[in-house]
Amino acid sequence: MDATEKKRIAAEASLQFIEPGMSLGVGTGSTVNCLIELLPTVRDMIDGIVSSSRTSTKLLEDHGFEVQTLNEAGDLDVYIDGADESTKRLHLIKGGGGALTREKVLAGASRRFVCIVDDSKLVGMLGEFPLPIEVLPMAQEFVSRQLLKLRVQPVWRERFVTDNGNHILDIHDMQIPNPVELENRLNQIPGIVTVGLFAQRPADILLVASDDGVREMRA
Ligand code: 5RP
Secondary structure, eight states: OOHHHHHHHHHHHHGGGOOTTEEEEEOOSHHHHHHHHHGGGGGGGEEEEEESSHHHHHHHHHTTOOOBOHHHHOSEEEEEEOOSEEOTTOOEEOOTTSOHHHHHHHHHTEEEEEEEEEGGGBOSSBTSSOEEEEEOGGGHHHHHHHHHHTTOEEEEOTTOOOTTSOEEEEEESOOBSOHHHHHHHHHTSTTEEEESEEOSSOOSEEEEEETTEEEEEEO
């Protein structure tokens, strides 16, 4: 099975968590794009829908959904999104697509966070995928200097501006044995808007697609 087919079956498996009358949060990325293709099949069950990016909003609208703001929707019943890496404790790296801030807000506002990945994303330790950090443009150099003091390698994502008008810095070659602690530490640096570690609020359910089908993991 190729990666696209795995993403599709993971997305399909996540539909079981959508129940009648629910408000749904939709993430961003190629795995979520597979989900958006399938969402019309459960349209009648969805009471409200909120998205984590302009790209996903546009796709949802193309499929006939009226997308609400989180302010309009209130708390969400379920949030479905992909990830760049996950451990078996369901700690994640997210933000490869640059939508990490709104993704973290929607995950935080949701009663249940269902993460959909193919098996290449399941890792023993986070950090092989560069850790995205969203930064206020005026604090760009200051944040870089603070990170260099932590002996990590920050690389600016060139010509990339987030939906919030901010910049992204990717930290390469870092091993992350304690994601909760690192997330907390990086959150203390002024100018950092969002760290792409989802450890303080991990996923609740991870659906991992492989050649053998979709495996459900819980924290
Ligand atoms: C976007 C994200 C995505 O969830 C993550 O990059 C995974 O994307 P894909 O499903 O394309 O592999 O965090 O900001």
